[in-house]
Amino acid sequence: MAASTLKIDLAAIRSNWRKLDSLTSPNCETAAVVKAGAYGLGAEKILPDLRSAGAKTFFVALAEEGMAARTHLPGDEEIFVLSGHMDGDADLLARGRLTPILNSAAQIERHLGLLPGHPFGLQFETGMNRLGMCAAEFASVRERALNANPALAMSHLACADDQGHPMNSRQLAEFKSATSELGVRRSLAATGGMILGPEFSFDLCRPGIGLFGGLPHAGAAPVVYLDLPVLQVRDVKAGETVGYGAEWTAGAPTRIATVSGGYADGIFRAAGGRGRLFAGEFACEFVGRVSMDLLAVDVSGLDEVPSELQFMGDRQTIDNIADAAGTIGYEILTSIGDRFRRTYTGGIGS
Numbered sequence: 001m002a003a004s005t006l007k008i009d010l011a012a013i014r015s016n017w018r019k020l021d022s023l024t025s026p027n028c029e030t031a032a033v034v035k036a037g038a039y040g041l042g043a044e045k046i047l048p049d050l051r052s053a054g055a056k057t058f059f060v061a062l063a064e065e066g067m068a069a070r071t072h073l074p075g076d077e078e079i080f081v082l083s084g085h086m087d088g089d090a091d092l093l094a095r096g097r098l099t100p101i102l103n104s105a106a107q108i109e110r111h112l113g114l115l116p117g118h119p120f121g122l123q124f125e126t127g128m129n130r131l132g133m134c135a136a137e138f139a140s141v142r143e144r145a146l147n148a149n150p151a152l153a154m155s156h157l158a159c160a161d162d163q164g165h166p167m168n169s170r171q172l173a174e175f176k177s178a179t180s181e182l183g184v185r186r187s188l189a190a191t192g193g194m195i196l197g198p199e200f201s202f203d204l205c206r207p208g209i210g211l212f213g214g215l216p217h218a219g220a221a222p223v224v225y226l227d228l229p230v231l232q233v234r235d236v237k238a239g240e241t242v243g244y245g246a247e248w249t250a251g252a253p254t255r256i257a258t259v260s261g262g263y264a265d266g267i268f269r270a271a272g273g274r275g276r277l278f279a280g281e282f283a284c285e286f287v288g289r290v291s292m293d294l295l296a297v298d299v300s301g302l303d304e305v306p307s308e309l310q311f312m313g314d315r316q317t318i319d320n321i322a323d324a325a326g327t328i329g330y331e332i333l334t335s336i337g338d339r340f341r342r343t344y345t346g347g348i349g350s
């Protein structure tokens, strides 16, 4: 069989959630950010498992994702929608009992007009300049918004993965000045902010990547395992080339394994020349360009070529893979293709 199986360790996700939860004070709630289908790993299995582990609050990016999340959960959790209340969202927000994070005065007007009495949160701009209101914008709707009882006041850190970055304390101060008088539950930290220290935690934290085994959660357990089937093994002579563009030339006789998996599966073309697969502890270097469905590795050092080589797992984390491709673990996870069969282990229900 040429199709690979992506193995997702639910017990590792729960353990990562608990580890992050233990960094904060007991009166700070740890939510779970599960946008983009739980970072590409599959909301259907992951959400109920995190719920069983104790997560009661979830964040998604879009109302549509929130609606899907609702169908995977027992029903008593709060689901926040980070993009807020956009034109056309009212029906989904109402039916899914979703709580939009309102990012602008216009979103506040729309929400209070279309769904009076329906819960919402507020996002404040503190330095990221992505979503959220600055003080002047909020002033124009402040009384109406506060009278309607916001469920959360939040902001997002731009540089939390860099402990020493001056933006962190600047945004912390901005956040305090924007929210300390509101009398509303507050949230500033994602994974990086939780690691910066308890002064960033406030009432609720919003980890995402740290649940799924990625930096900046350095102590995270790996969550994703992917072995790629070897389709063919060949010996090439010195001077022969491998792959598109004849980009790689054998300097000596070399044994090449052609493996099932390519850029359509999220194995970035940019990793050509720097990527590796593992046979046990032994690293097999990518050779030539990654194609859509296939890639080649040098297996000359192996006595015997196994039927599968490991791409993701204990030997190679999503961040190792990201380094080789010049990106971040987040992008590796959310780019994993849908040709892989997904299997889940360690689930509370399994």
Ligand SMILES: *Cc1c(COP(=O)(O)O)cnc(C)c1O
Pocket: 033, 035, 082, 155, 156, 189, 190, 191, 192, 206, 207, 208, 209, 210
């Ligand atoms: C994606 C996101 C998070 C989660 O961030 P991680 O770095 O994955 O922990 C939290 N808050 C907001 C606003 C986000 O967009």
